[in-house]
Amino acid sequence: MQAMQTAATERYAKCIEVSKRVRWDIDRDVIRGRSFDASKKFLPDGLSKVDTLEFLGRDEKRLVSQIQGRTYSNMFGLVERYIGAKVLEISREHWMGDQTALEALVRFTDEELKHQELFRRLEAMFGPEMPAGYSFMPKPNDVAGAVLSKSTWAVLALTCHIELFTLVHYRQSIEPDAELSELWKDVFLFHMKEESQHAILDELEWQRENAKLTPEQRDAAVSDLIDLVAAVDGILQVQASADTDYFLRVCGRVFDKAQVNQIKDSMLRAYRWQYITSGVQDERFQKVLGGMITETQMKRIGAALAPIVS
Numbered sequence: 001m002q003a004m005q006t007a008a009t010e011r012y013a014k015c016i017e018v019s020k021r022v023r024w025d026i027d028r029d030v031i032r033g034r035s036f037d038a039s040k041k042f043l044p045d046g047l048s049k050v051d052t053l054e055f056l057g058r059d060e061k062r063l064v065s066q067i068q069g070r071t072y073s074n075m076f077g078l079v080e081r082y083i084g085a086k087v088l089e090i091s092r093e094h095w096m097g098d099q100t101a102l103e104a105l106v107r108f109t110d111e112e113l114k115h116q117e118l119f120r121r122l123e124a125m126f127g128p129e130m131p132a133g134y135s136f137m138p139k140p141n142d143v144a145g146a147v148l149s150k151s152t153w154a155v156l157a158l159t160c161h162i163e164l165f166t167l168v169h170y171r172q173s174i175e176p177d178a179e180l181s182e183l184w185k186d187v188f189l190f191h192m193k194e195e196s197q198h199a200i201l202d203e204l205e206w207q208r209e210n211a212k213l214t215p216e217q218r219d220a221a222v223s224d225l226i227d228l229v230a231a232v233d234g235i236l237q238v239q240a241s242a243d244t245d246y247f248l249r250v251c252g253r254v255f256d257k258a259q260v261n262q263i264k265d266s267m268l269r270a271y272r273w274q275y276i277t278s279g280v281q282d283e284r285f286q287k288v289l290g291g292m293i294t295e296t297q298m299k300r301i302g303a304a305l306a307p308i309v310s
């Protein structure tokens with residue numbers, strides 16, 4: 001037990017060390033007086049899946065990538081509201097205990113507050129670059145209230161999944177795409193640098209929480225996680241529909257019914273890939289989750305995900 005505690009303290013300490021080293025400032029390091037280059041894409045093809053819409057021209061595909069890129073930025077600002085609150089809440093368990101763990105979680109919360117400010121700044125910057133009429137539907141406090149009503153185990157599972165897909169998206173899709181707006185790309189480079197530590201801390205806190213649960217409590221927490229994923233999917237359906245309508249209003253031409261349906265489908269498929277599938281299929285996430293739950297519980301999650309990932 002003592003050895004395990006020491007190993008955990010070392011991991012928290014490492015997160016603090018890296019957090020101090022990579023720490024960045026919104027204006028000085030990220031924005032640097034720049035604006036988004038609207039002649040370039042925001043979200044890379046690997047995430048936007050826009051290539052499946054063969055009837056769209058180059059400019060139209062770029063517009064889809066910009067709409068999705070704006071939503072992508074807003075989605076992070078959205079989830080960071082509940083993540084910051086949750087991390088602050090669980091930090092309580094370290095108040096009189098491991099001060100290294102406490103410091104790591106305080107830095108984590110501080111970084112998420114900064115990220116929310118960054119994403120609010122970006123939303124204000126997207127406005128003048130893009131046609132009027134975009135709206136981001138979910139409200140951060142409503143979503144945070146719903147998420148935080150679930151068990152800590154499930155909330156940490158969802159959070160770990162989000163912070164891991166942030167890393168995967170940057171490394172696999174954003175970094176290799178040479179045609180993206182430089183500012184947009186930098187935002188997610190800097191974001192990822194701090195998210196790397198968050199993913200480690202999520203894992204540590206999730207495992208600590210897992211160790212406290214009885215099998216019955218864990219089974220209920222699995223149900224909570226399934227509910228949370230369904231709630232995320234509900235948000236994606238609403239936003240995919242809003243973003244499709246916005247695209248159709250501002251793209252400058254009329255599509256036939258079959259094409260409209262294809263755009264709609266592709267938008268939802270892209271969002272499900274971005275915010276659910278790419279995270280749950282991540283090897284690191286699978287390994288941590290698989291180490292905590294039974295095969296039956298894993299099957300239960302798989303069945304709930306089936307309609308979303310297909």
Ligand SMILES: [Fe+2]
Nearest residue numbers: 080112115195
């Ligand atoms: Fe963040």
Ligand SMILES: [Fe+2]
Nearest residue numbers: 112163195198
């Ligand atoms: Fe984070």
